[in-house]
Amino acid sequence: AQSVSQHNHHVILSEAASLELGCNYSYGGTVNLFWYVQYPGQHLQLLLKYFSGDPLVKGIKGFEAEFIKSKFSFNLRKPSVQWSDTAEYFCAVMYGAGSYQLTFGKGTKLSVIP
Amino acid sequence: NAGVTQTPKFRVLKTGQSMTLLCAQDMNHEYMYWYRQDPGMGLRLIHYSVGEGTTAKGEVPDGYNVSRLKKQNFLLGLESAAPSQTSVYFCASSYSYLGAGDIQYFGAGTRLSVL
Numbered sequence: 579a580q581s582v583s584q585h586n587h588h589v590i591l592s593e594a595a596s597l598e599l600g601c602n603y604s605y606g607g608t609v610n611l612f613w614y615v616q617y618p619g620q621h622l623q624l625l626l627k628y629f630s631g632d633p634l635v636k637g638i639k640g641f642e643a644e645f646i647k648s649k650f651s652f653n654l655r656k657p658s659v660q661w662s663d664t665a666e667y668f669c670a671v672m673y674g675a676g677s678y679q680l681t682f683g684k685g686t687k688l689s690v691i692p
Numbered sequence: 693n694a695g696v697t698q699t700p701k702f703r704v705l706k707t708g709q710s711m712t713l714l715c716a717q718d719m720n721h722e723y724m725y726w727y728r729q730d731p732g733m734g735l736r737l738i739h740y741s742v743g744e745g746t747t748a749k750g751e752v753p754d755g756y757n758v759s760r761l762k763k764q765n766f767l768l769g770l771e772s773a774a775p776s777q778t779s780v781y782f783c784a785s786s787y788s789y790l791g792a793g794d795i796q797y798f799g800a801g802t803r804l805s806v807l
Contacts, residue, residue, distance in 0.1 A: 582734075584734075587732070612795070614798075620800070621696075621782065621798045621799055621800045621801055622735075622782065622784075622798040623798075624795055627795060668734060668735065670735075678723050678740070678742065678786065678788075679737060679740065679750070680735075680737070680796060682727075682734040682735040682736070683734050684732055684733055684734040685732075685734050
């Protein structure tokens with residue numbers, strides 16, 4: 579079965595620190611990649627997505643992610659986090675062309691200390 | 693434009709009781725999905741639908757049934773609730789298949805506790 583691995587369960591950072599959350603997937607074929615964010619008590623919101631083209635994808639709120647096909651990775655980055663970035667972050671992968679199913683990672687909880 | 697709306701937001705059941713969760717979307721989306729979210733497990737797909745009148749099993753379908761009688765509604769049923777079904781349930785919808793460049797839009801979730 580296809581899988582998505584998020585390396586960190588819980589990350590704690592101080593405001594203004596840089597962030598990188600890892601995401602690896604298990605399939606060598608066509609994939610579409612997503613990062614979703616879930617703020618406390620809220621539903622999932624799309625941060626960014628990669629379908630094709632430039633492997634460096636910019637999303638909302640200053641987040642970006644880089645697709646490295648050779649490493650099966652799609653890591654999420656932000657140069658300087660804010661307290662309001664405290665949330666849980668989920669990497670999700672659509673495996674195969676023409677699919678409509680997402681496989682989610684287990685999530686990384688980010689706590690930003692003021 | 694409400695997007696994806698889930699009802700109820702919270703529910704407590706006793707073991708063996710039944711209930712139905714309702715998901716409604718007003719975006720004319722073809723595809724709808726039910727996920728459950730458990731701590732440390734991420735989201736797992738329960739059932740999904742690729743159009744009115746169609747349903748299919750996802751990763752964790754046991755103990756759940758679904759129906760898509762109307763395009764805008766996707767119902768998730770628990771016939772005999774078990775404590776293992778205590779979870780947060782999310783509904784999502786998308787216009788088409790994700791390979792076409794589409795994304796899934798999520799509802800606010802239903803927190804279900806089975807005692």
